[in-house]
Amino acid sequence: MPLDPVRSIAIVGGGTAGWMTAATLAHHLKGLGCHIRLVESAEIGTIGVGEATIPPIISHLASLGIDENDLIRKTQATFKLGIEFKDWVQPGHSYIHPFGPTGFQRNGVDFTAYWLRCREAGVAPPLEAHSITAVAARRIKFMRPVDLANSPLQHITYALHLDASLLAAYLRTHAEAHGVTRTEGKVRNVALRPNDGFIESITLESGERIEADLYIDCTGFRGLLIEGALKAGYEDWSRWLPCDRAMAVACERTGPLSSHTLATGREVGWQWRIPLQHRVGNGYVYSSHFVQDEAARDVLLGSLEGRALREPLALRFTTGRRRLSWSKNCVAIGLSAGFLEPLESTGIHMIQRAALVLLQFFPDRRFRQAEIDGYNKRLAFEYERVRDFLVAHYSQTRRQGEFWRYCREMELPDSLRERLELFRGCGRIIRTDAELFTERSWFFVLLGQNVLPESHDPLTEDVPAADMQQLLERITEVVARCAATMPPHQDFIAQHCAAPAS
Ligand SMILES: Cc1cc2nc3c(=O)[nH]c(=O)nc-3n(C[C@H](O)[C@H](O)[C@H](O)COP(=O)(O)OP(=O)(O)OC[C@H]3O[C@@H](n4cnc5c(N)ncnc54)[C@H](O)[C@@H]3O)c2cc1C
Numbered sequence: 425m426p427l428d429p430v431r432s433i434a435i436v437g438g439g440t441a442g443w444m445t446a447a448t449l450a451h452h453l454k455g456l457g458c459h460i461r462l463v464e465s466a467e468i469g470t471i472g473v474g475e476a477t478i479p480p481i482i483s484h485l486a487s488l489g490i491d492e493n494d495l496i497r498k499t500q501a502t503f504k505l506g507i508e509f510k511d512w513v514q515p516g517h518s519y520i521h522p523f524g525p526t527g528f529q530r531n532g533v534d535f536t537a538y539w540l541r542c543r544e545a546g547v548a549p550p551l552e553a554h555s556i557t558a559v560a561a562r563r564i565k566f567m568r569p570v571d572l573a574n575s576p577l578q579h580i581t582y583a584l585h586l587d588a589s590l591l592a593a594y595l596r597t598h599a600e601a602h603g604v605t606r607t608e609g610k611v612r613n614v615a616l617r618p619n620d621g622f623i624e625s626i627t628l629e630s631g632e633r634i635e636a637d638l639y640i641d642c643t644g645f646r647g648l649l650i651e652g653a654l655k656a657g658y659e660d661w662s663r664w665l666p667c668d669r670a671m672a673v674a675c676e677r678t679g680p681l682s683s684h685t686l687a688t689g690r691e692v693g694w695q696w697r698i699p700l701q702h703r704v705g706n707g708y709v710y711s712s713h714f715v716q717d718e719a720a721r722d723v724l725l726g727s728l729e730g731r732a733l734r735e736p737l738a739l740r741f742t743t744g745r746r747r748l749s750w751s752k753n754c755v756a757i758g759l760s761a762g763f764l765e766p767l768e769s770t771g772i773h774m775i776q777r778a779a780l781v782l783l784q785f786f787p788d789r790r791f792r793q794a795e796i797d798g799y800n801k802r803l804a805f806e807y808e809r810v811r812d813f814l815v816a817h818y819s820q821t822r823r824q825g826e827f828w829r830y831c832r833e834m835e836l837p838d839s840l841r842e843r844l845e846l847f848r849g850c851g852r853i854i855r856t857d858a859e860l861f862t863e864r865s866w867f868f869v870l871l872g873q874n875v876l877p878e879s880h881d882p883l884t885e886d887v888p889a890a891d892m893q894q895l896l897e898r899i900t901e902v903v904a905r906c907a908a909t910m911p912p913h914q915d916f917i918a919q920h921c922a923a924p925a926s
Pocket of ligand 1: 436437438439440441442463464465466468469470471472473474475476477588609610611612642643644645646648670672707739741757758759760766769770771772773775
């Protein structure tokens, strides 16, 4: 059968999702004669939050040919080695979920299994001390990985904190340089083909009519095409992720430039602190069932380290995902496809994933149902696994108060319940397929949340605990020595990628 290729793509929406998708598709579809056009409305604007990322963004940006230092300078970015959860499990408690690999594998048995065995025997060094990124984050250090065999320095894994509006602007310049055309305008109407319900055209308020083979809905929470026109449906996950509001505000920085995101537990949710070169982003994520907006605003403004730079921005959301993020000839990417909540900074990552998975299943104009189903299944799986990871943070705490009691007592998704049961036995974590968070991430978070296995892996019995203790202690010494050689985060940025003074 002759190919009937997609010749035109209309992306509606120019937030991070719109421009990241445009840049990704422009890069991968170059030379195929497919015209990409993006429509956005300055009048509506973008959500303007979404400032912490996770490590896969680094290779994604590189794959698009983006120079990392240039991006950092132009988006006031800083480096991120992980997330510190402070006062999260209970007031006064702190742990880090660090990025990157830690430890070793021995005869197929992971370091974490040996660590648990030593812990049970009361001889394990602190878990964090084995991770170069956790130790560096605590010491406010940073450098990129270096190619040194057997050194923890080769395992430095990082992401970025970025100014969300500057990121969208940067990606726009990049996408336009690669052939994407932009139209300023507000979509007023979406017309469907009478015979099959596919999108036929969109009409702007100016009266201009735009037709395309494939439509990408990046209109944010509105979901103008995927929901407004195609009624794809939404799976509400607020029974598991009950926060539905955020209050965000930037403030002046007062201390040194930290190299991690801070997530501080609050009475009804949590507060983020994201350090950028020119300011600090802060936000209180909370549940409107348990606290009024005014009270949340007071908590946020009362806990800033420096002068607030503007009035707090109030945001509302319903955690969950679009039932079908690809329906007919429309794919929803970004907030229009779902939103879990910012706890592990996965929003921008899910945009990248959606664009890359779309390329894996890229259609021709026949839009075969098997491709659409394959895409939806893949994305549903990835969203569900991220959801479970976030719910694990909320459900395993000792904090007092109605909100946290609700989180502790809620019925968990089956997939998470099974994972926790398995872990509570001998500390086993089995990662399925290409789910986002690694065994190591789960391990650090579950241990951080004080979820303790009853026993240890029987396969670790081949080495006496005392020998293993010595090995673990040696690792922590090497990690500490390596971290000591790293420069302060601020100095690294000053040397390699400082933004011009504004
Ligand atoms: C409180 C909060 C904190 C977050 N923190 C993080 C984080 O730390 N890390 C992370 O990775 N993600 C985070 N996210 C998610 C992140 O903000 C989003 O994934 C990202 O900004 C993408 O948004 P978007 O482009 O889908 O939507 P938006 O930014 O809302 O953009 C929508 C676009 O659609 C356009 N539009 C809408 N209607 C029309 C119309 N009728 N006609 C024409 N154009 C239209 C608008 O003009 C705009 O350009 C956070 C989200 C929230 C709510």
